Amino acid sequence: MKQIIPGLFTFTSLLIGRVYAIEDPDGLTIIDASMTAAAPKILRQIQEGGRAGSVRRIIITHAHPDHVQGLPELKRVTGAEVIASYVERPYVEGKLPVPTPPKEALRGLDRLMASPPKTMPGTPVDREVGDGDMIAEAFGGLRVIFTPGHSPGHISLWQPEKRVLITGDVMMHPPLFGLRLPFAAFTTDMDENRRSVKRVAALKPEVVCFGHGKPLLKDAASMLEAFAGKVTPGSQD
Numbered sequence: 001m002k003q004i005i006p007g008l009f010t011f012t013s014l015l016i017g018r019v020y021a022i023e024d025p026d027g028l029t030i031i032d033a034s035m036t037a038a039a040p041k042i043l044r045q046i047q048e049g050g051r052a053g054s055v056r057r058i059i060i061t062h063a064h065p066d067h068v069q070g071l072p073e074l075k076r077v078t079g080a081e082v083i084a085s086y087v088e089r090p091y092v093e094g095k096l097p098v099p100t101p102p103k104e105a106l107r108g109l110d111r112l113m114a115s116p117p118k119t120m121p122g123t124p125v126d127r128e129v130g131d132g133d134m135i136a137e138a139f140g141g142l143r144v145i146f147t148p149g150h151s152p153g154h155i156s157l158w159q160p161e162k163r164v165l166i167t168g169d170v171m172m173h174p175p176l177f178g179l180r181l182p183f184a185a186f187t188t189d190m191d192e193n194r195r196s197v198k199r200v201a202a203l204k205p206e207v208v209c210f211g212h213g214k215p216l217l218k219d220a221a222s223m224l225e226a227f228a229g230k231v232t233p234g235s236q237d
């Protein structure tokens with residue numbers, strides 16, 4: 001576990017999909033679960049940090065494989081409460097296949113990357129949340145912000161006093177490329193996602209954590225604002 005700011009950590013060497021941990025007096029809140037192979041790495045890093053047995057809850061931003069495949073193992077070992085949006089719940093629970101955009105709607109590389117909807121190995125959701133709900137136990141209160149588009153029930157998490165935004169796959173921050181929209185191949189409604197970019201940029205966060213790529217710790221608000229200004233609903237970018 002590597003500290004981003006006091007109380008907020010990221011796990012290392014997971015390969016695909018970034019996972020975060022928030023530390024509170026009552027224990028840890030994990031955000032997302034990465035791939036199957038990541039679960040033992042996450043558990044080992046928790047143990048090495050002297051925090052074994054302390055995971056209280058796991059919040060899922062959305063039910064894509066690189067965010068939930070590690071969840072069954074994390075749940076089995078920790079017994080933590082699983083929290084997801086009510087829209088995303090049936091996908092997390094493996095009751096419905098995770099929607100993907102129709103192949104005909106994709107171009108170029110995205111068309112090659114397209115995959116049919118898959119059903120995840122289900123994990124029961126213990127608490128479902130909606131837009132504006134507070135997860136009061138974590139980080140002095142995390143507000144749920146609905147940010148649909150990449151997936152139908154995608155959520156971001158916002159800590160208003162610390163001005164920390166955890167934004168899943170609303171945008172990516174790959175090395176060298178700056179902020180980018182998520183891959184069209186995995187995004188069910190890109191226009192809706194563009195509106196979600198604008199919604200989170202309007203929060204003017206000081207720290208932004210992504211599902212893919214490095215957290216933004218400097219000039220985050222102005223970088224998000226500039227990116228949101230370039231992202232136009234209805235465009236083909």
Ligand SMILES: [Zn+2]
Binds near residue numbers: 064067150169
């Ligand atoms: Zn995703």
